[in-house]
Amino acid sequence: MTTHSIPADSVGIGLRGEHIKLVATDEPPVDWFEVHSENYFGRGGAPHQWLTQIRSNYPLSFHGVGLSLGSTDALNLPHLQRLKELIDFYQPALVSEHLSWSSIDGVYLHDLLPLPFTREAVRHLVNRIDEVQELLGRTILVENASTYLEFSHSEMSEWEFINEIAQRSGCGLLLDVNNVYVNACNHEFDPVDFLRQVSAAAVGEIHLAGHTIKEWPEGSIRIDTHDQRVCDEVWHLYEHAAGLFSHAPTLIEWDKELPEFSVLMDEANIARSYRRSDRNAAA
Amino acid sequence: MLLRDLQSQFSRALLDRQPALMRDVIVARGFDTTQRLNVYRNNINATLCEALEDIYPSSYALVGEEFFKFAARAYVRTHAPHTGDLRDYGEHLPALLQSMPETQSVPYLPDIARIDWACHIVFHAERAASVKISALNDYSADDYAQLLLNIHPAIRPVGSDFPIFDIWDFASSADPENAAPPSTAAGGQSVLAVRRNGAVMVVKIETELCQMIALALSGKTLGSIIPSISEFNPEYNLQVGLNRLFSLGAVSSITLE
Numbered sequence: 001m002t003t004h005s006i007p008a009d010s011v012g013i014g015l016r017g018e019h020i021k022l023v024a025t026d027e028p029p030v031d032w033f034e035v036h037s038e039n040y041f042g043r044g045g046a047p048h049q050w051l052t053q054i055r056s057n058y059p060l061s062f063h064g065v066g067l068s069l070g071s072t073d074a075l076n077l078p079h080l081q082r083l084k085e086l087i088d089f090y091q092p093a094l095v096s097e098h099l100s101w102s103s104i105d106g107v108y109l110h111d112l113l114p115l116p117f118t119r120e121a122v123r124h125l126v127n128r129i130d131e132v133q134e135l136l137g138r139t140i141l142v143e144n145a146s147t148y149l150e151f152s153h154s155e156m157s158e159w160e161f162i163n164e165i166a167q168r169s170g171c172g173l174l175l176d177v178n179n180v181y182v183n184a185c186n187h188e189f190d191p192v193d194f195l196r197q198v199s200a201a202a203v204g205e206i207h208l209a210g211h212t213i214k215e216w217p218e219g220s221i222r223i224d225t226h227d228q229r230v231c232d233e234v235w236h237l238y239e240h241a242a243g244l245f246s247h248a249p250t251l252i253e254w255d256k257e258l259p260e261f262s263v264l265m266d267e268a269n270i271a272r273s274y275r276r277s278d279r280n281a282a283a
Numbered sequence: 284m285l286l287r288d289l290q291s292q293f294s295r296a297l298l299d300r301q302p303a304l305m306r307d308v309i310v311a312r313g314f315d316t317t318q319r320l321n322v323y324r325n326n327i328n329a330t331l332c333e334a335l336e337d338i339y340p341s342s343y344a345l346v347g348e349e350f351f352k353f354a355a356r357a358y359v360r361t362h363a364p365h366t367g368d369l370r371d372y373g374e375h376l377p378a379l380l381q382s383m384p385e386t387q388s389v390p391y392l393p394d395i396a397r398i399d400w401a402c403h404i405v406f407h408a409e410r411a412a413s414v415k416i417s418a419l420n421d422y423s424a425d426d427y428a429q430l431l432l433n434i435h436p437a438i439r440p441v442g443s444d445f446p447i448f449d450i451w452d453f454a455s456s457a458d459p460e461n462a463a464p465p466s467t468a469a470g471g472q473s474v475l476a477v478r479r480n481g482a483v484m485v486v487k488i489e490t491e492l493c494q495m496i497a498l499a500l501s502g503k504t505l506g507s508i509i510p511s512i513s514e515f516n517p518e519y520n521l522q523v524g525l526n527r528l529f530s531l532g533a534v535s536s537i538t539l540e
Contacts, residue, residue, distance in 0.1 A: 038367065038368050038369065038370075041368045041370060042370060042406070042407025042408070043407065043408065043409030043410075043436075044407065044408055044409040044410040044436075044437070045405075045406050045407050045408060045437070045478060045481055046406070046481035046482070047407070049481050065367075066366075066367025066368055066369070067367060068367055071290065072286050072287040072290055076366075076367055079366070079367050079368065082368075101290060102367065103367065104287075104290040104291055104293075104294045105291065105294070106365055107294065107298075107363040107364070107365065108363070108364040108365060108366060108367055109294065109297065109298075109323075109327050109364075110327060110330045110331060110334075110364060110367075110369060110372075111323055111326045111327045111330060113290075113293065113323065115286075116284075116286070116289060116308075118286070120285065120286055121286050124286055148319055148322040148323065149309050149310065149316075149319040149320070149322075150309070150310040150312070151289070151308050151309065151310070152307070152308055152309065152310050153284060153308060187312070188312070214322070216314070216318065218313045218314050218315075218318070219313050219314070221314070221319075221322060223322060223326075
């Protein structure tokens, strides 16, 4: 298979098991697809049959959720080896993971857990990303996570944290605009200012998704649930992102309460319209 | 706080419900530490319970949402995942169901869960060829003591003292929660989870064939499988059984131990 590259101005869709047969057989007009790498860690069966068919028609991106990049445990080499086998076979245009951790002392919590923004954590992440990029033989993108708490011993802002990791490791950034908005609400900062501070050259992909507001008597916390349409505020923020990172392709993510595939196509078309209006404005 | 200490304490705060461990390092901003940590704890529990629901659809259908979630939460409390691949999680749910006093009224539930797990393994199993029974012709009866029938990766047997094929079939029907399950008077049944063109099917097989496959999977040679089956049922026609084993595509290769 040759590597199909993903055009800068394109909009892809996160592909989940419920839609894979439809996409393989109907070949809907979508620029590219992103899959969760771990969903293909099995060695055979229908998932690989369908994905092989899809790969012959579309560029792919592999997005990991289980490598536990930020963990202080030793890197999970069997996990990484399986990822490498998949990458060697499917030749995805993009490979990404999260700036978070999910395991400690060999126990996996299967959530994207928050990191403190400290110099120690930067050093640790840079070493880990170096190790991963060395083993995979390619550059990866790392995604800013949604968080529901902040650590009091953080020594820098989140944008400084992600910029420094990208700059020192040579990895790219997967900028999740929904996560920036969720964090801006949860931790009270200006999301537009965040976007302006991110090192634009490092951004290699943009994510968009829906989130949920959970209310308590003390206030609300926004939770990155990927179970609904992108909200108006995030589309508004995306308009800024589309201008600042016009070289980066965008992905629509939806993981729970999955709708008909046409709804995802509709979300992708909305994203496309923002990019077009950006181009028109620039002209 | 060093990153490693933070991760160890964060994990203990969530899993052992000791939020106080994190109190000094989390910015409150209007919320109690416990509330903020509970967002993560709820996410983790939901992810793991949903993973179990996906892997155990027939068990879920049989006992309904409320009881399945109760059992899933008990599993999550007592079984931590040890890989970053959620497909690996949940193997021991049948054993947990077996040990729960609440499942005594549905004694066949653990075996239905075993069928679900077998289907899960078969669905993701690697591709492999099957050999025909004529492959045995390359060996003499003297070789049988060292002969290993390597079972196809997309074949898994489940045997039971309950009519699990009838119950599994019932659980896969439209509305099992509001209908009476089949009588257990029919006695034990054995099934095989197999993959055909990517789709997993559950087929009823005779107990002896199920035992042959289970023994082969456990690494027993043909030389020791044959007397075990004859001892279990002296009337069983082993030649017919072997024919059926191979015609199901259950043997991917034959090797000498």
